[in-house]
Amino acid sequence: MTEHALPQPKGFLTAVSNIGIKDETEDFVCIYSEAPCVSAGVFTQSRFAGPSVLLSREHLAHGNNRAIVAISKNANVATGAEGERDARDIVAGIAQALAISPEHVLIASTGVIGRRYPMEKIRPHLASLRTHLHAADFAAAARGIMTTDLVPKLAVARVGDAVLLGIAKGVGMIEPNMATLLTFFMTDAAIEREQLDAVFRRVMDKSFNCLSVDTDTSTSDTALILANGLAGPVDLAAFEAALLDISLQLVKKIARDGEGATKMLEVTVEHARDDRQAKRVAKAIVNSPLVKTAAHGADPNWGRVVMAIGKCDDELDIDPAKVSVAFGDMEVYPRQLGEAALAELKTVLTRDEIVIRVSLGLAEGRATVWGCDLSAGYVKINGEYTT
Amino acid sequence: MTEHALPQPKGFLTAVSNIGIKDETEDFVCIYSEAPCVSAGVFTQSRFAGPSVLLSREHLAHGNNRAIVAISKNANVATGAEGERDARDIVAGIAQALAISPEHVLIASTGVIGRRYPMEKIRPHLASLRTHLHAADFAAAARGIMTTDLVPKLAVARVGDAVLLGIAKGVGMIEPNMATLLTFFMTDAAIEREQLDAVFRRVMDKSFNCLSVDTDTSTSDTALILANGLAGPVDLAAFEAALLDISLQLVKKIARDGEGATKMLEVTVEHARDDRQAKRVAKAIVNSPLVKTAAHGADPNWGRVVMAIGKCDDELDIDPAKVSVAFGDMEVYPRQLGEAALAELKTVLTRDEIVIRVSLGLAEGRATVWGCDLSAGYVKINGEYTT
Numbered sequence: 138m139t140e141h142a143l144p145q146p147k148g149f150l151t152a153v154s155n156i157g158i159k160d161e162t163e164d165f166v167c168i169y170s171e172a173p174c175v176s177a178g179v180f181t182q183s184r185f186a187g188p189s190v191l192l193s194r195e196h197l198a199h200g201n202n203r204a205i206v207a208i209s210k211n212a213n214v215a216t217g218a219e220g221e222r223d224a225r226d227i228v229a230g231i232a233q234a235l236a237i238s239p240e241h242v243l244i245a246s247t248g249v250i251g252r253r254y255p256m257e258k259i260r261p262h263l264a265s266l267r268t269h270l271h272a273a274d275f276a277a278a279a280r281g282i283m284t285t286d287l288v289p290k291l292a293v294a295r296v297g298d299a300v301l302l303g304i305a306k307g308v309g310m311i312e313p314n315m316a317t318l319l320t321f322f323m324t325d326a327a328i329e330r331e332q333l334d335a336v337f338r339r340v341m342d343k344s345f346n347c348l349s350v351d352t353d354t355s356t357s358d359t360a361l362i363l364a365n366g367l368a369g370p371v372d373l374a375a376f377e378a379a380l381l382d383i384s385l386q387l388v389k390k391i392a393r394d395g396e397g398a399t400k401m402l403e404v405t406v407e408h409a410r411d412d413r414q415a416k417r418v419a420k421a422i423v424n425s426p427l428v429k430t431a432a433h434g435a436d437p438n439w440g441r442v443v444m445a446i447g448k449c450d451d452e453l454d455i456d457p458a459k460v461s462v463a464f465g466d467m468e469v470y471p472r473q474l475g476e477a478a479l480a481e482l483k484t485v486l487t488r489d490e491i492v493i494r495v496s497l498g499l500a501e502g503r504a505t506v507w508g509c510d511l512s513a514g515y516v517k518i519n520g521e522y523t524t
Numbered sequence: 525m526t527e528h529a530l531p532q533p534k535g536f537l538t539a540v541s542n543i544g545i546k547d548e549t550e551d552f553v554c555i556y557s558e559a560p561c562v563s564a565g566v567f568t569q570s571r572f573a574g575p576s577v578l579l580s581r582e583h584l585a586h587g588n589n590r591a592i593v594a595i596s597k598n599a600n601v602a603t604g605a606e607g608e609r610d611a612r613d614i615v616a617g618i619a620q621a622l623a624i625s626p627e628h629v630l631i632a633s634t635g636v637i638g639r640r641y642p643m644e645k646i647r648p649h650l651a652s653l654r655t656h657l658h659a660a661d662f663a664a665a666a667r668g669i670m671t672t673d674l675v676p677k678l679a680v681a682r683v684g685d686a687v688l689l690g691i692a693k694g695v696g697m698i699e700p701n702m703a704t705l706l707t708f709f710m711t712d713a714a715i716e717r718e719q720l721d722a723v724f725r726r727v728m729d730k731s732f733n734c735l736s737v738d739t740d741t742s743t744s745d746t747a748l749i750l751a752n753g754l755a756g757p758v759d760l761a762a763f764e765a766a767l768l769d770i771s772l773q774l775v776k777k778i779a780r781d782g783e784g785a786t787k788m789l790e791v792t793v794e795h796a797r798d799d800r801q802a803k804r805v806a807k808a809i810v811n812s813p814l815v816k817t818a819a820h821g822a823d824p825n826w827g828r829v830v831m832a833i834g835k836c837d838d839e840l841d842i843d844p845a846k847v848s849v850a851f852g853d854m855e856v857y858p859r860q861l862g863e864a865a866l867a868e869l870k871t872v873l874t875r876d877e878i879v880i881r882v883s884l885g886l887a888e889g890r891a892t893v894w895g896c897d898l899s900a901g902y903v904k905i906n907g908e909y910t911t
Contacts, residue, residue: 181834182835183831183834183835184833184834184835184836184840184842184843184844185830185831185833185834185844186834212827214827214830214831215827215830215844215857215858216860217858217860249825249827250825250827250828250830250831251826251827251830251856251857251860251861252827253860309814310814310828310831312835351813351814352739352811352812352813353812353813353814353828353831353832353835354831354834354835355831356830356831356834424739425739425740426738426739426740426813426898426902426906427696427697427738427740427906430902430903430905430906430907431906431907433903433907434903434904434906434907434908435907436906436907436908438636438637439638440599440601440602440636440637440638440639441637441697441740443572443601443602443637443638443743444570444572444601444637444697444740444741444742444743445740446571446572447568447570447571447572447573447741447743448569448570448571448699448740448741449571453571455571456571457571457572457602469638470602470638471602471604473603473604473638473640474638511813511903512903513900513903513904515813515817515903516817516820516821516898516899516900516902516903517821517900518817519813519814519817519818519821519823520817520818520820520821520822520823521821521823
């Protein structure tokens with residue numbers, strides 16, 4: 138998708154720059170709506186949520202948010218009272234530059250934990266923010282929030298006269314529990330606050346909360362949506378469908394770009410007792426390091442899927458005699474595979490998208506989750522991250 | 525420890541051989557007590573537990589077990605009714621060769637899931653078992669149960685006049701939930717069955733159940749103890765202390781030999797609300813792929829420990845203001861580290877044993893768990909396992 142072809146929601150401006158947080162890449166993004174917005178958001182459940190998350194949660198409760206500032210390459214987490222003051226100073230500086238109230242600003246951060254922001258670099262940039270604000274360039278904004286991401290993640294949809302656009306970054310410390318670090322949606326649709334909130338939570342639960350790169354939940358996960366109403370009202374069901382569609386596009390982009398990943402995994406569990414059990418079993422499979430390494434090496438070791446199902450023993454109703462497992466359309470259990478079938482399975486595993494389907498044979502519960510393989514690249518990226 | 529220096533419990537014989545399950549290495553171990561034994565055991569909680577586990581659980585309930593047969597390189601799991609019949613045939617063959625009842629035989633298996641045993645190779649071996657049984661060679665038995673292990677794991681202690689000896693294997697698919705695949709203890713101490721069972725469960729819970737190489741719980745975990753009483757009664761508290769001591773020795777040997785591991789991790793969480801919370805937080809740290817890769821690369825990225833604590837949010841009583849984190853004796857949080865301290869931490873992380881200590885500042889709950897770093901070697905071993 139080229140930047141020129143992008144439909145844009147009306148009334149948004151962006152500022153994207155490098156202020157030298159870590160290196161020469163873009164690390165500062167401000168998204169501003171010229172009109173007042175209705176907003177919704179979900180955040181990490183981590184007990185070590187940083188000041189950016191705490192402050193945004195507080196400001197979201199106020200409503201009428203009009204600006205999102207995102208700083209990448211430093212999460213400003215576990216930095217004590219100083220880190221809290223730094224976050225408040227940044228929000229105050231943004232508010233002053235945009236001539237809005239500090240409560241109307243939302244802030245998000247991502248990067249290393251336990252280091253203070255270089256405020257001496259950030260303060261002068263805030264003072265000159267107005268000169269950096271231009272007609273929205275969301276492709277640049279998607280680049281500006283990247284850390285170990287290799288590609289920017291952006292998706293867009295039309296809903297009636299309105300446009301809905303989302304950007305996201307991933308790709309390590311990713312097993313979101315409410316939202317992923319970070320994803321922002323902008324739309325010019327007109328929607329009531331309560332409706333937007335309900336739609337947003339439902340969609341996040343079916344998309345970003347079904348994603349796991351490495352089982353590690355970030356301290357900074359933040360998902361936000363701003364709706365400025367400039368395109369007028371839209372059909373709510375169509376809006377929810379479009380939001381789910383672009384959320385899943387972003388989720389798959391993150392899974393594909395998971396740290397060190399070479400393949401995307403999609404795991405569907407059907408006929409579980411309920412959706413919760415289906416999701417727990419699907420997550421156990423997509424998170425199993427043995428399933429992930431087998432996918433990486435295209436090793437037709439399907440028994441590891443059975444192992445991962447077997448360790449979900451909380452409810453004692455999973456019965457091996459009722460379970461079936463398939464890779465794509467190829468059943469591997471209870472069917473016993475001969476040498477020819479194992480060779481065929483190896484071919485299926487060389488694809489860059491591996492689909493695993495499990496039936497528990499119990500009832501109608503169902504869930505699909507996304508993840509990626511585990512490679513030596515993940516080990517390398519994360520053994521060298523801060524040094 | 526040389527084989528000659530090993531004290532041996534009286535009255536045990538062993539047979540260790542290669543019967544060609546997968547390659548030329550030893551894959552068949554039989555341990556036999558000339559005298560009747562008191563026994564105890566714990567097994568995997570996996571819903572996909574294989575016929576070896578199911579059969580041993582049944583035979584352990586009978587009591588009076590006198591023989592353990594262990595087959596490595598094939599787990600005989602998810603092999604349907606044929607796999608069940610194969611396991612019963614092996615036990616019957618062993619019983620016939622030793623002139624004991626089939627219920628007196630315990631069986632354990634480890635290796636690839638979803639492949640049938642080569643019964644045409646196993647049957648003739650069982651028929652000639654008597655000729656392979658010799659004075660106990662537990663070092664050979666420890667080698668015979670290895671799969672991806674690089675070193676055999678054996679520990680021994682004296683308790684009064686008795687000797688207590690344990691062997692173990694297991695270096696991948698290891699987050700035991702009741703026991704690890706596989707560990708066997710032999711003693712000539714005389715102990716009542718109920719007492720042995722209680723002692724064994726307490727010790728397994730504090731040792732093997734505190735170990736995780738890769739969060740994947742095997743379908744075949746089996747821990748067994750045979751006590752033939754030939755050395756007479758012992759002090760029970762001394763016996764329990766010795767059993768814990770050699771269990772922890774075996775656990776640390778497994779952690780150090782974790783697939784692809786170059787370092788052992790030991791994580792202690794203190795001042796938790798209770799021991800359960802302490803263990804959950806300690807496991808979250810030792811299992812975090814980001815903590816494991818940072819340990820591997822000696823990256824002083826201590827913030828990942830804070831992240832792992834933060835994702836344990838089930839009870840909402842962990843308060844960042846009360847938490848402290850140290851690597852060895854070096855506090856990293858809440859203290860904020862400068863460049864010199866980060867360099868010092870990097871040195872600490874180059875050691876081959878990394879000790880992480882966390883205080884939650886809540887109450888007196890406490891747990892220690894063991895694990896290992898995550899390396900490209902793990903990815904390589906498990907991307908190529910069956911092929």
